[in-house]
Structure formats: structure tokens, C-alpha cells
Amino acid sequence: MNYFVIYTIYVLILSLLMGISTWKLFKKMGYNPLFAFIPFYNYYIIQKETNHPKWWVIFAYFPIVGPIMMTVFHIFLMNKFGKNSFAQKLMTVFLPFLYMAVVNYSKDTELEEEDNELYLTEDEKKAHKKETFLGSITFAVVFATIIHVFITQPFGIPTGSMERTLLVGDFLFVNKLNYGFRMPMRPVAIPFLQSTIFDTGEKGNPKDDPKSYVDAVDLPYFRFPGWESPKRNDIVVFNYPDDSVHTAIDRKDPYVKRLVGQPGDVIEFREGKLFVNNKPEVKMGDAEVQHAYYVNTSSQLDIPSLYKKLGFLPVKEFQNGGAYMYRFQGLTDKYVQEIKSLPEFVSIKEDILPKDSSGIAHKVNAERNAYTKNIDTLNSIFPINRGWNIDWYGPLKIPKKGDVVTLTQENLPEYKKLITKHEGNKLEVKNGKFFINGKETNQYTVKYNYYMMVGDNRDASLDARYFGFVPETHIVGKPMFTWMSLEGAFKDNGSDYQADGWRFRWDRMFKATNTGDANKTSYWWLAAGILILFFGWEFFTGLFKKKKNED
Secondary structure (H helix, E strand, C coil): CCHHHHHHHHHHHHHHHHHHHHHHHHHHCCCCHHHHHCCCHHHHHHHHHCCCCHHHHHHCCCCCHHHHHHHHHHHHHHHHCCCCCHHHHHHHHHCHHHHHHHHHHCCCCCCCCCCCHHHCCHHHHHHHHHHHHHHHHHHHHHHHHHHHHHHEEEEECCCCCCCCCCCCCEEEEEECCCCCCECCCCCCECCCCCCECCCCCCCCCHHHCCECECCCCCCCCCECCCCCCCCCCCEEEEECCCCCCCCCHHHCCEEEEEEEECCCCEEEEECCEEEECCEECCCCCCCCCEEEEEEEECCCCCHHHHHHHHCCCCCEEEEECCEEEEEEEEECHHHHHHHHCCCCEEEEEECCCCCCCCCECCCHHHCCCCCCCCCCCCCECCCCCCCCCCCCEEEEECCCCCCEEECCCCCHHHHHHHHHHHCCCCEEEECCEEEECCEECCEEECCCCEEEEECCECCCCCCHHHHCCEEHHHEEEEEEEEEEEEECCCCCCCCCCCCCCCEECHHHCCEECCCCCCCCCECHHHHHHHHHHHHHHHHHHHHHHHHHHHC
């Protein structure tokens, strides 16, 4: 069913509940009782009668923001009828339509007399100021939620899959409008929380963690047009397709990778090197592509000095007599030369899996932590029947909208998840025949565009080589700039070594993320302007009011 049809039904149901539970109250305020049933106008009347900003009403039915604003309006209405004790406000918040109905149909419910500010006691004045302050805080939360949900969202980098390009401890702002804003599919939710309110710990089942959204209110996928489409070499934030805990697309854990394959492209890895449409990948200036290497040394490396020199540490250390071997998870060509210049250096070899090795690969940073604990980190290479691995992968064609796929037993693992999980169909195989939604057919027309997302740290990235195609439905947006970079913010569970403490990486802060240029534009001026506006707003408005009063 169409997104807006379902959302209209949602609005009408809420308006019906509002009308049934408040029509007598509207009549006592001097209005036609039918006005209580009219979306937006019912809340406009409440704002008017309670002397609050009427334009707040535009947020009444917004996804995620709407329930907050409705709660505020309900409290305003109950205050109008003298229901302003803590217990009464609590019932208004958690049992809104039920409690308001009790008040609505009660015989002794009457309007409170309007307070004249000239005759207010000190306690009443304090209560009035407190209510005004809480209203301002509420609107500030609502405004921040609107920015977070509809325009841009902060996102942290907890793992090294994009290392050197994006560092562990980088915090980004993601633009949700470039590719077109995706409407929330779970509109009733707690602001600022992605999927759960809190986790039950390592021993608990992630599926038992309390969700931050209401699963029952389920809207279909809809995206407004953007001013650009995701293109090859973009860094993209998307929802993890194989999240086994959260079925709501927009509530799945967010991932950030580089888009290496567009719809219709053919991608292939040969000895760990990426080829697109049978040509070597074209790397952007900011792409720090790296691979894993084994380094043999004549003696043990001085780890603190190595960290000072390179800015990162080896993942594993192996000792064999007096000689040592180290596995570095991700080295660029530049860092390979740095390693070769070490006095202890003996030899170096890239860690490349044999072409005929198993399709099950060990991945260093797939361990569960605070950010990945809700993710199924099975290391099966996609699709499971090809016998590929991360270094020898493909060729694989990426589906595009309108493609007609002829299903066979051989390509079924390639398209099964696309047909069932991503596009919502029922697929069955009976006696070698294919049935889609109960109808026998071996052909399927692809509904969405798909992409391949791969980390720049090629040997330490849980990416499309494991979870397969990323549908357009899962794309969140495009990182704009790094607003904070904090070394040591997240622990690297895959390493034998850890850097001591943490520090700000000032040179990375407020730098553009997705330009493709090696030398990024700085946005310090924008940050300074926002801070001046934020902290100086009341000062400047106060000066303006003072001047106006003097005139």
C-alpha cells in the first residue's frame, strides 16, 4: 500500500481518538465539538486557548516528532481544565486518549478561570515561569529531533573498515537530503535512539533489548527525490542489510563504506585488487586503500616508537626463536615503504588467500562490541555457493531496477535474499520449480536499484562481499564533514596492542568528508558561526528588545 495512504490512515485514527476523547472539552471552550476531530485544527484551537505558539501545530503529525508535540498539546489542554498535578500529567503522557476521555466524560469537569498576572502569587508566578521554561526546552528537543530525523544525523566510526580514509573515533554529520530523504518507517519512536533504549549486556539476547520504536506502526518505504544519485566512489551511510534483530529497515544498525559498484556494474576482486567492469578501480584522491601484510623482523619492534612513527599498530605478533613476525591489518603502499625502512625489517608479504580456498573467511574486526553486538557477523562469502573469498571474488553483476532475472538452482543464492528479504516476496522451490507469491515462474523483475559497498581497509571490513547487495531502501545518506575526531574513543578488539589514553585529532575536525579530494576543505568558520549564533542569540535579541523599548 502507498506510504501516504497508510500515513493518512494513521493520522485519521489519531484524529478520531482525539475527537472521541475531547469533544465535550471543545464544547466547554465554546467551539463546535466536531472541531475536536479535525487534524491540525484541533491542536490549533488548543494552542490558541492556552496562549502558546500556534505554529507549533505544524509538527503535530510529523513522524517521531509528532507524538512528542501531541503529548505537549494534551498537557496544555488538561491544564486548561485544572488537571495539572504530577499524577494527572503522568496519566496524560502515558494514557493520553484514555485519561482525556475520563476527563471529557466526567460531570464535574469545568474550565479553570484565566489567571490575571497582576494578581498572581509568587508561587503561581514561579509555576508560570517553570511552565514557560519547560515549553522552551520541549521545543528545543523537538527542533533538534527535526534536524536529526529529517536533515542531518551524527554518526561515529567505531571500527577500522574505512581506516586511513575515515579513522576510528571520527564523528561525522550525515546529509540525508542528497540522495533524497527517506521517510521514517517506524514513525512512533524515542528521539535520538537508533534501535534500542539500552542493551542487556553480553550475556543477554539482543532480541530482548527494549526497542526505542513501536514496531506495530509500520510504514512502507518511500523516498523523496534528491539532487543526486549514489555514484561510484561515494562514501555512503546505509543500514546493515543482514541485521538479524531489527526488521525495520530504518532501525537497522548504520554502516559506512565506499560505494564501489553501481546498478548494472560487474565487480571482481583479483588477488585482492578491485576491478569494475573488467577495469582496475579508479581511486579517488581521498581513498586510502590498504591490505593486510605479514612482516618478518630480525628482532622485536619498539611498539611505542612504531606507533609514533606510523600512527597505528600491528594486529598480531608471532615469535619464532629470535625472529619475529607481525601481521598488519591494513597497509597502504606508502606505509609498506615505511615498514621497509625499519632497521629490524627482513621481509614483507601481502596476505592473499589462495584462489581455491574456502568461501568462509576469518575476519579480524568482526568481533562484537557496543556498536556491532546486534549484528549477525557470519563470515560466509556472498553468495554462498560460488566458493569465492575476499581476495578472489566475482565477477558479480549488480542488479538494477527493471532487470528481468531468470532463476536457476545455481543463481538462487544470489537472488533469494533480494526477492524475499529486500523486496518482500514469498519464494518457494518445489520439485525443482520456482514459485513467487504462490505463482509458478522462473523470472523476476527487480524492483529497486542495488549497490556494492566495500571498506577501504579491504582485509578488515564486514562489507558487501559478506552481506551482498545493498538496496536503495537501506541508504541513509552521504557524510558531509567530520565534526569531531577522538583517538582512543573506541577499542580495537582485533589488536594485541592498544594506544594509551585518548586525544583530539584537531587536524581532522570540521573537514569535508565526501569531496574525493586528498586535501579536504575546512569548515571551522561554519562551526564558529553556529556557536556564536547559538550562544549569542539571547544576547542579540535582548539588545534588540532593549532598543525597541527605549524607542
